[in-house]
Every structure is written in C-alpha cells, then in structure tokens.
Amino acid sequence: xxxxxxxxxxxxxxxxxxxxxxxxxxxxxxxxxxxxxxxxxxxxxxxxxxxxxxxxxxxxxxxxxxxxxxxxxxxxxxxxxxxxxxxxxxxxxxxxxxxxxxxxxxxxxxxxxxxxxxxxxxxxxxxxxxxxxxxxxxxxxxxxxxxxxxxxxxxxxxxxxxxxxxxxxxxxxxxxxxxxxxxxxxxxxxxxxxxxxxxxxxxxxxxxxxxxxxxxxxxxxxxxxxxxxxxxxxxxxxxxxxxxxxxxxxxxxxxxxxxxxxxxxxxxxxxxxxxxxxxxxxxxxxxxxxxxxxxxxxxxxxxxxxxxxxxxxxxxxxxxxxxxxxxxxxxxxxxxxxxxxxxxxxxxxxxxxxxxxxxxxxxxxxxxxxxxxxxxxxxxxxxxxxxxxxxxxxxxxxxxxxxxxxxxxxxxxxxxxxxxxxxxxxxxxxxxxxxxxxxxxxxxxxxxxxxxxxxxxxxxxxxxxxxxxxxxxxxxxxxxxxxxxxxxxxxxxxxxxxx
Amino acid sequence: xxxxxxxxxxxxxxxxxxxxxxxxxxxxxxxxxxxxxxxxxxxxxxxxxxxxxxxxxxxxxxxxxxxxxxxxxxxxxxxxxxxxxxxxxxxxxxxxxxxxxxxxxxxxxxxxxxxxxxxxxxxxxxxxxxxxxxxxxxxxxxxxxxxxxxxxxxxxxxxxxxxxxxxxxxxxxxxxxxxxxxxxxxxxxxxxxxxxxxxxxxxxxxxxxxxxxxxxxxxxxxxxxxxxxxxxxxxxxxxxxxxxxxxxxxxxxxxxxxxxxxxxxxxxxxxxxxxxxxxxxxxxxxxxxxxxxxxxxxxxxxxxxxxxxxxxxxxxxxxxxxxxxxxxxxxxxxxxxxxxxxxxxxxxxxxxxxxxxxxxxxxxxxxxxxxxxxxxxxxxxxxxxxxxxxxxxxxxxxxxxxxxxxxxxxxxxxxxxxxxxxxxxxxxxxxxxxxxx
Numbered sequence: 001x002x003x004x005x006x007x008x009x010x011x012x013x014x015x016x017x018x019x020x021x022x023x024x025x026x027x028x029x030x031x032x033x034x035x036x037x038x039x040x041x042x043x044x045x046x047x048x049x050x051x052x053x054x055x056x057x058x059x060x061x062x063x064x065x066x067x068x069x070x071x072x073x074x075x076x077x078x079x080x081x082x083x084x085x086x087x088x089x090x091x092x093x094x095x096x097x098x099x100x101x102x103x104x105x106x107x108x109x110x111x112x113x114x115x116x117x118x119x120x121x122x123x124x125x126x127x128x129x130x131x132x133x134x135x136x137x138x139x140x141x142x143x144x145x146x147x148x149x150x151x152x153x154x155x156x157x158x159x160x161x162x163x164x165x166x167x168x169x170x171x172x173x174x175x176x177x178x179x180x181x182x183x184x185x186x187x188x189x190x191x192x193x194x195x196x197x198x199x200x201x202x203x204x205x206x207x208x209x210x211x212x213x214x215x216x217x218x219x220x221x222x223x224x225x226x227x228x229x230x231x232x233x234x235x236x237x238x239x240x241x242x243x244x245x246x247x248x249x250x251x252x253x254x255x256x257x258x259x260x261x262x263x264x265x266x267x268x269x270x271x272x273x274x275x276x277x278x279x280x281x282x283x284x285x286x287x288x289x290x291x292x293x294x295x296x297x298x299x300x301x302x303x304x305x306x307x308x309x310x311x312x313x314x315x316x317x318x319x320x321x322x323x324x325x326x327x328x329x330x331x332x333x334x335x336x337x338x339x340x341x342x343x344x345x346x347x348x349x350x351x352x353x354x355x356x357x358x359x360x361x362x363x364x365x366x367x368x369x370x371x372x373x374x375x376x377x378x379x380x381x382x383x384x385x386x387x388x389x390x391x392x393x394x395x396x397x398x399x400x401x402x403x404x405x406x407x408x409x410x411x412x413x414x415x416x417x418x419x420x421x422x423x424x425x426x427x428x429x430x431x432x433x434x435x436x437x438x439x440x441x442x443x444x445x446x447x448x449x450x451x452x453x454x455x456x457x458x459x460x461x462x463x464x465x466x467x468x469x470x471x472x473x474x475x476x477x478x479x480x481x482x483x484x485x486x487x488x489x490x491x492x493x494x495x496x497x498x499x
Numbered sequence: 500x501x502x503x504x505x506x507x508x509x510x511x512x513x514x515x516x517x518x519x520x521x522x523x524x525x526x527x528x529x530x531x532x533x534x535x536x537x538x539x540x541x542x543x544x545x546x547x548x549x550x551x552x553x554x555x556x557x558x559x560x561x562x563x564x565x566x567x568x569x570x571x572x573x574x575x576x577x578x579x580x581x582x583x584x585x586x587x588x589x590x591x592x593x594x595x596x597x598x599x600x601x602x603x604x605x606x607x608x609x610x611x612x613x614x615x616x617x618x619x620x621x622x623x624x625x626x627x628x629x630x631x632x633x634x635x636x637x638x639x640x641x642x643x644x645x646x647x648x649x650x651x652x653x654x655x656x657x658x659x660x661x662x663x664x665x666x667x668x669x670x671x672x673x674x675x676x677x678x679x680x681x682x683x684x685x686x687x688x689x690x691x692x693x694x695x696x697x698x699x700x701x702x703x704x705x706x707x708x709x710x711x712x713x714x715x716x717x718x719x720x721x722x723x724x725x726x727x728x729x730x731x732x733x734x735x736x737x738x739x740x741x742x743x744x745x746x747x748x749x750x751x752x753x754x755x756x757x758x759x760x761x762x763x764x765x766x767x768x769x770x771x772x773x774x775x776x777x778x779x780x781x782x783x784x785x786x787x788x789x790x791x792x793x794x795x796x797x798x799x800x801x802x803x804x805x806x807x808x809x810x811x812x813x814x815x816x817x818x819x820x821x822x823x824x825x826x827x828x829x830x831x832x833x834x835x836x837x838x839x840x841x842x843x844x845x846x847x848x849x850x851x852x853x854x855x856x857x858x859x860x861x862x863x864x865x866x867x868x869x870x871x872x873x874x875x876x877x878x879x880x881x882x883x884x885x886x887x888x889x890x891x892x893x894x895x896x897x898x899x900x901x902x903x904x905x906x907x908x909x910x911x912x913x914x915x916x917x918x919x920x921x922x923x924x925x926x927x928x929x930x931x932x933x934x935x936x
C-alpha cells in the first residue's frame with residue numbers, strides 16, 4: 001500500500017487554511033488555451049505537504065469539464081470522470097429538482113455557473129494579509145491573454161461564525177491519511193473516521209473499492225502520472241485529486257432573525273432557543289444533545305469544551321434535538337446497523353429487522369458513505385442577530401457563504417446529503433418540512449406547504465413553527481475537479497501534443 | 500381488513516408500432532412519466548381503490564448479454580407492453596371496474612398489441628394476458644387507499660387544531676387525547692372528517708394467511724430436522740454455486756449518458772418514484788433453482804413476517820414485485836418507492852445488500868458475489884451501473900398518495916389507531932401525542 005505523497009495533493013484537501021483569513025476565488029473562462037496552459041504550468045500551487053512555518057499564502061486550481069476540454073485534454077481522459085461532474089451542477093432539470101435548485105434557486109437566475117455563464121476553472125487565492133497585492137504577483141503574464149473573469153467571489157472573515165451568527169465548521173470527518181484502517185463492514189456504532197478514498201481519488205473508499213476516475217494508457221505524455229494502485233498498467237489521472245463543489249449561498253440574515261423574533265414573541269431568549277432548534281447547536285456551538293461523556297471514534301475534543309462527542313441514538317424522537325435540525329440532517333451520525341447490536345444473534349436481528357425497530361429508529365443509516373469535507377468561506381458584511389432585527393438600509397450588499405466541499409464522489413456525498421437529507425421534506429420520518437436553513441419551501445407532490453418546522457417535546461405534542469420563509473438562496477454553483485500536482489502538470493502539457 | 504392485490508397485463512407490441520404506442524401513452528401524462536389522474540384513456544384517479552399503476556414498454560436493451568457473455572443463442576424475445584398496478588380488494592372486481600371505466604381507452608392502447616382485435620371481449624383478453632408475480636411485496640397489508648386519504652386528513656386536522664390552540668398542545672398527554680377525541684367526533688358529525696371502519700377480512704385471506712404462517716414455521720422446523728439428510732446436497736449446491744460465481748462474467752459498464760438522461764427525465768417530480776427493470780437469468784439449472792427458491796421464500800416472508808411497513812430493513816417501498824417472463828428465462832422487477840433512485844440504491848446496498856445479491860446475482864452480468872450473499876452490491880458503482888443499464892423507462896406512472904411516504908402513512912395509521920382507543924395509559928398517551936407532527 002503506497003503512502004500518500006502529500007506534495008502531490010492540493011492543500012485544500014488537507015487544510016482549511018484557517019490562518020489565511022483573506023480569500024477570493026476567480027471564476028474564469030479560458031480565452032487562449034496555449035496561454036492558459038503556460039500560466040497553469042508555472043502556477044505556484046500550494047500542496048498538502050506540511051510546512052514549518054506554514055505558508056502565508058495559498059493558491060488552488062480546479063477545472064470544470066469545459067475547462068479541461070478547452071485546455072485540449074483528450075475526450076478519452078475526460079469521459080473517465082464521474083457522470084455528475086460531466087453533467088455539471090446545473091446540467092439537467094432532474095439534478096436541479098434533486099438539489100432543490102428550483103424556484104428562486106433556479107440556475108437560470110444564478111450569477112455564475114448557470115446556463116451560458118459556466119466557468120472553465122476556478123482559481124482560489126488565500127492569504128494571511130495583503131491578498132490583492134499577492135494576487136497581482138501571481139496573475140502575471142500570460143494571465144491576461146489566458147483568462148477572462150466571469151465572476152470574482154470575494155470573502156470576508158467573520159471569525160469562524162457564519163452570517164446567521166452560529167459558529168460553523170465544528171465537526172468534519174477525519175480522513176485516514178496514513179491508510180491505517182481496513183474498510184469496516186456492518187458497523188454498529190458511529191465512527192467519525194472515513195477511508196481516504198472518500199476524499200481523494202485513487203484510494204479505496206468506504207466500500208473498499210476504487211472510485212471510477214480517468215485511467216490513461218501509459219503514453220509518453222502520461223509518463224508523469226503515477227500508476228493506478230488497482231490497475232498498475234494504467235496511469236491514474238485522478239490519483240491525489242478530488243472533486244470540489246462550490247455553491248454561492250446568499251443568506252437573508254434579517255429575514256432569519258425577524259422570523260424567529262416574530263415566532264418567539266417578546267422573549268429574546270426564546271428567539272435564540274428557536275434559532276438553536278433550527279441549527280441543532282446554540283450560537284456558540286454547543287450541541288443540543290448534551291455530550292454524555294461517551295467517546296465517539298474519531299472525535300477529539302478541546303478540553304472542557306465538548307462539542308462533538310454525541311450521536312442521536314439516545315434521542316430517536318427528537319425531544320433533545322429536533323429531528324429536522326440542520327446539523328442532524330447534514331450528519332445523522334449513525335452506523336450501518338441500528339440499535340447498537342452486540343453479538344451474532346443481535347446483529348442478525350438488526351440486519352433482518354426482527355424484532356421491528358422502534359418508531360423513529362432505523363429511518364436513516366450508514367452515514368459513513370455520505371460525508372463531506374467542508375471548506376466554505378463567508379462573504380458580505382457581518383450583521384449581529386440583534387442588529388438583524390432592524391429594517392434593512394435602502395441598499396444593502398448581500399451576504400452569505402461560498403459553500404465549498406471536497407470529496408471523491410459528488411453523487412454519493414454532496415448530492416446525497418443535499419437531496420436525501422437536507423432538501424428532503426421527509427427526512428427522518430418528517431412530513432412537510434425542509435431544512436430550516438437551506439429549504440426552498442417548494443411544494444412537493446400533493447404536499448403544497450413545506451415551510452413547517454416541528455420541535456418534538458417529551459411526552460407532549462410537538463411544537464410546530466409555520467410559514468417559514470426561504471432564508472437561503474442559491475446564487476451560483478459548479479462542480480470542479482481539483483487535480484493533483486502531477487495531474488495539473490499533465491493537464492498543462494496534454495493539449496500541446498497535436499491530436 | 501381489505502387485502503391488497505395486483506394485476507399485470509403483458510402483451511407483445513405489434514412490430515413497428517412501438518413509437519406510435521409511446522406517443523399515445525405520453526398523452527396520458529402531466530409531466531414526463533407522471534400520469535394525469537384524469538387522463539382520457541385510463542382515468543386512474545377515478546379508481547378509488549387503486550394505489551399505483553404504470554404502463555411500461557418491456558424493451559430490455561440487455562437481452563443480447565447472454566449471447567455475448569455465455570454464447571447462448573436464443574431467439575429475440577418480443578417487446579411487450581405491460582400494464583400493472585396495485586389495488587385494494589379482489590382481482591375480479593378490479594378488472595370489472597377497469598372495463599367499466601376505461602374500456603375505450605384500454606382498447607385504443609391494446610390495439611397496438613398482437614392478438615388483440617376490437618371485436619375481442621376486453622375483460623377476457625386482459626385476464627388471459629395476466630402474469631402473476633413470483634414475489635409480491637405490499638408495505639402494509641390491509642391499508643386501503645381510502646384509509647390513507649382519511650388518515651392524512653385526520654393528521655392535518657389534528658395538527659391544525661394543535662397549531663391553533665397551543666394551550667391545548669401544552670396540556671398533559673391524556674387530556675390532549677381526550678380533547679382531540681372530542682374534536683374529531685364533532686368534525687365527523689359536521690361531515691369534515693370521516694374514518695371509515697375497517698371492512699371484514701375475507702375468509703379466504705385469513706385462511707391463506709394462517710396457512711402461510713404454518714408453512715413458514717414448518718419450513719424452519721423441517722429445515723432443522725432434516726438437516727442431517729439435506730446437509731450434503733446443500734453443500735454440493737453451495738460448492739456448485741461458488742464455482743459458478745468464480746467464472747460468471749460481469750457486465751456493468753458506466754451508464755450511457757443519453758440513456759441516463761432519458762431515465763432521469765422521468766424521475767423526482769414528487770417524493771416517491773417508480774422503478775422498472777428487466778434482465779435475463781444466467782443459464783443452467785443451478786441459477787434457475789436458486790432464483791425460484793429465493794423468490795418463493797421472499798414472497799412467503801412478505802406474506803408473513805414483513806406485512807407491516809418494512810421489507811427486512813427497507814421501509815421506503817410501497818409495493819414491489821418480481822415477475823417471470825418468457826418461460827422463466829427473463830425477470831421483470833417493479834417497485835414504487837420513496838426518495839430518489841440514487842438514495843434508494845444506497846439504502847438498498849447498505850441495508851439489504853445481501854437480499855439484493857441473493858436475487859439479482861442470478862441475473863446475467865451482476866457484479867460478482869461470494870456465497871450468494873456477500874460482495875455483489877457492495878461494489879457500489881458497478882451495482883448502480885448494473886441497475887441503470889437494466890432499468891426501463893416507465894412511460895406512465897400513477898401514484899394515489901403523492902406527497903406521502905410509506906413512513907408518513909404508517910405514522911398516520913398509528914395516530915388514527917391511538918385516537919380510536921377510548922382509554923390509554925399515560926405512557927401510551929405520551930407516545931401517541933408525540934406522533935402528531
């Protein structure tokens with residue numbers, strides 16, 4: 001089993017570059033492919049190699065299929081990428097239905113990534129300070145010949161808090177970079193550790209399989225690529241690369257807090273309690289499931305500040321954390337089998353559902369196949385929950401998140417979480433609710449209203465909030481391939497050979 | 500209790516008429532693949548006991564695989580039209596109602612099929628084309644369409660009442676139960692709600708159900724008792740299966756993008772979806788025997804153990820069936836399920852991978868299994884490609900409870916059940932009020 005060559009992996013797969021508090025992303029179209037290849041070949045792309053001191057700038061590059069084609073990558077290579085990447089986030093009406101990109105979220109209204117305004121590549125700049133000055137030193141000749149800017153995504157540093165005011169990014173999956181774990185089967189308790197092949201292409205995933213990716217014949221120009229671990233006769237264009245999903249999510253912070261204030265009445269504490277019920281955590285990140293001191297594999301806590309050592313196993317009916325709370329939808333924290341069975345008979349029973357699960361049990365399973373590594377950054381001006389109660393000034397700049405996530409399988413990770421968990425009005429046995437934060441409140445089938453949110457109570461009828469408006473609107477998005485450094489060099493070279 | 504039943508009318512389509520038939524079927528739809536309940540050909544919405552129905556052209560693009568992979572040459576099978584559905588009550592009375600309410604539309608459709616002429620007795624012709632399922636699964640035996648509608652209205656009324664009267668919602672569970680019982684009685688009296696009492700269970704069903712349970716128990720007992728005798732034949736069979744598994748070729752290339760687009764266009768308009776697929780059985784008696792045995796056992800468990808909301812761990816299927824075609828050489832699978840196909844496939848792999856394997860591994864090209872139960876579907880990508888390749892576009896699909904999942908229907912039934920109890924313990928009352936979401 002080969003050790004991971006960190007110097008071949010783009011750094012964003014390993015680090016959030018949290019100290020590099022300034023960032024901007026350029027969505028580009030290729031104007032001249034030779035110039036673009038020349039710039040890419042020389043670009044100082046930051047790798048995952050640990051450095052001491054850590055770098056104070058970082059540069060990352062990722063491509064859409066159109067970009068790879070524009071650079072002259074052969075179709076035989078491009079066709080090896082996943083169907084959803086080739087199709088694109090806004091590529092079909094069905095995908096838009098599944099992702100909830102309908103109504104106000106319709107790609108036709110997007111600022112970038114929609115029909116006719118799709119990017120070829122995204123170039124991401126991160127810096128500890130003086131971002132623009134540094135950017136100018138990177139965007140040197142032949143940049144201007146090479147690229148045309150479709151959109152510039154600026155970001156702002158809100159100090160780890162997302163625009164609604166909640167601490168964000170508290171839990172992330174832990175990937176097995178050292179390749180120490182064997183792929184598990186029929187797990188009985190939630191484990192936050194995930195196979196490296198769930199993050200990077202070219203390694204076994206949680207099914208102990210290598211995710212499909214472009215494997216090339218060992219021609220002279222592919223010589224710089226490493227052999228595929230599972231098919232050594234072929235060169236692996238995907239190895240150490242990953243898919244990058246970017247979505248621009250505009251947040252109506254005033255609408256959010258004003259709705260909660262109206263629902264809470266006079267009591268300002270109640271407003272924050274309802275907000276916490278929406279999210280599943282309080283503003284400062286404390287989970288609504290009180291950590292019981294149980295240990296969860298793959299989760300290490302800061303001393304005295306337990307935020308992650310919990311599952312929902314003890315809260316099947318949602319009295320502690322609402323069944324549809326945002327963090328419960330995004331990461332249901334369960335295992336393959338339900339009921340924490342121990343022993344052969346109990347495991348067999350769990351597999352055959354004999355005896356039957358309790359009400360609310362086993363509705364969702366096997367979280368480990370649907371984990372995403374989040375790399376979002378906020379944009380716009382910070383607005384405190386108190387100030388959000390004031391009416392908006394006449395011209396207010398939008399604010400939100402440039403959501404980003406990285407993984408080896410867009411369909412089974414981002415799209416699954418977005419479709420089956422976040423946007424589903426039926427998640428966890430619910431009836432007519434969408435995600436309290438992300439939901440588009442669109443009608444589903446014969447269910448015309450989805451703007452509800454229920455807060456189950458122990459031994460009592462659930463409290464239900466009604467008429468919840470849409471708080472988050474999708475303003476752009478795309479699927480990108482974040483290549484390894486070797487693949488980047490291959491991409492920069494491949495188009496030069498006449499076909 | 501009114502048991503559910505199914506029909507499936509299968510007839511070969513006249514050569515060169517498939518395109519025209521598809522065009523006619525498309526006129527029944529509101530959106531691609533989604534039936535207009537009030538369409539002019541078969542007005543599904545007027546059948547108050549019909550849960551699901553579909554028209555599918557059984558044009559399996561994988562028919563040639565058995566020749567490609569095994570060198571087995573068979574005459575090209577005809578392309579069939581299948582019209583199938585799931586309903587409450589008896590087969591005979593449902594067929595009667597089809598003729599009564601949709602005769603002219605059905606005649607127009609079946610005119611595209613061989614062996615049907617306008618002079619034929621429609622009722623008799625349809626019954627003659629009937630293909631019974633080898634395995635049939637119903638999410639909740641006895642739950643009628645009428646019941647699902649009334650119980651959803653009940654849930655909405657109860658929830659609406661609690662939303663309007665938060666002070667009631669805050670009271671003790673037993674008090675809430677009593678208050679809501681009073682509320683429903685008034686609503687029933689005013690004609691706003693109705694909760695039709697359950698009909699008497701037909702004797703034939705009760706007898707069959709008892710027989711099935713006895714059969715299941717006998718089977719398990721006999722299996723254990725006769726193990727000393729059957730052990731050697733079973734081991735031989737296992738050895739034979741294992742050796743076939745090692746050589747059976749796979750056929751699961753990445754899904755053709757155009758084919759995928761055609762299928763995707765029909766999916767995800769509501770909360771539930773349809774799935775139709777077809778494949779050919781691997782050659783030889785071993786596979787035929789394993790397939791027949793497994794389908795029979797699943798059918799038996801679906802009539803005994805799994806009659807209340809789940810097929811093993813899967814709680815998202817409303818109705819499903821496997822049907823043999825062409826002298827048991829080919830198999831058709833249909834299901835009505837909640838969620839999108841991607842999540843349905845994941846749910847299947849992770850919850851009942853062994854169950855998928857033991858059935859589908861007898862089909863040509865399935866990802867390699869070990870000992871019938873292991874591997875196979877856990878080769879996730881190949882499994883998904885395999886299913887998509889064998890999937891058939893469902894031309895017309897009708898869902899009587901659009902907007903409600905099987906889990907929703909189950910909870911609604913529990914709410915009604917609790918409401919109709921005159922007295923509950925405090926614990927029961929607490930659990931009951933929590934259901935009203």
